Amino acid sequence: MDTEPFAATGWQGQALSCADCAQMGRPSTRCELAKACVHDRYARRIDRFFAWNPALAKEFLTHPYFEVRAVAAKHVEVFYLPRMIDDPDATVRWSVAQRLPQRQLLMLRQDPDREVRIQVARRLHVEQLHQMMGDGDYGVRLIVAQRIEPQWLVRMLHDEDREVRRVVAARVGSALLGAMVKDEDAAVRTVVAQRLAPAQLVALCHDPDWRVRYSVAERIDAAHLGLLADDEDEAVRTLARQRSGLTGTTMT
Incomplete structure (x- = not known):
């Protein structure tokens, strides 16, 4: 057997x-x-x-x-599931959230268990996700930031979690991206530097983190490469000079 x-x-x-x-x-x-x-x-x-x-x-x-x-x-059968929404065990409610029709799924947006709410955020229609942007758990907000329509991301530009802000920086519209150039986290600013229009990258030329400046050096307009040619970081300097067609000399 x-x-x-x-x-x-x-x-x-x-x-x-x-x-x-x-x-x-x-x-x-x-x-x-x-x-x-x-x-x-x-x-x-x-x-x-x-x-x-x-x-x-x-x-x-x-x-x-x-x-x-x-x-x-x-x-x-799915029509039995609504009666289980208030089950005392989170494992049961998580299982229910996997199959509930959308109308009933809305009832679990404020479930006390984070895993249940994460499952809701994964399945809920995107037009309903804006009500979960302020969820108390970063994992829920991360799913929301990955799925929600980009125009709603303006409300998540200053989320307290850096991973959420990284997703926001990767998806937010170009008109709002400039608002994140002074984000407190270098990983977020690096994403910003990878997406900003080349003409806007001057604002990040003196960023305190070399990774951000390196991303700037990769994409900034050639006319502004002089701002990075004498950078304190060797990798940034080298890239800026290579793109400028210079080696070893100081740009003015």
Whole structure:
């Protein structure tokens, strides 16, 4: 028998037996001890049981074991899912959020668990995401910044998390990009330097971080390369001089 290397143990730690299982009295039920059993504590076996018997999932939506409820939510017809939105276990609500229709998915935008809200942010229609831009968790805001329509990113230019701001800098429209040249994080400013129009890069020629100045040297208009030809960083100086067609001399 193809079984996982774990004993058939119930979710409360008891040994399992087919002899006292109610499912055995249902001739249409397909199950197998230690492989596909709704009473097992091992989620894979519970999942296999519902994969073999999807019509039974609706009977277990209030089961006391959260894994049974979470797996049942993967297999039950979608119109049963709204009743599980307030389930006390976050794993169950996460499973529900994977399949809820959009109208009901809105109800989980303020779920107390970050993983549930992240799942909501991944699935929600982009026109509904603006209400999640101020979420208290950076992971949620990161997904929002990656998916939301660029015109809404103006409200995230000064997000407290640098990774969120990096995504914003990579996606925000050119008209707003200049507002990020003084961002406190060099990684964010580097993204800005990689996207600004060459004529606008003068504002970053004296940035305190060499990586930002190097990105500037790669793209700035040739007429302004003199601002970087004597840069304190060798890599920046070398690039600026190479682009200017000069070697070893000082530009004035």
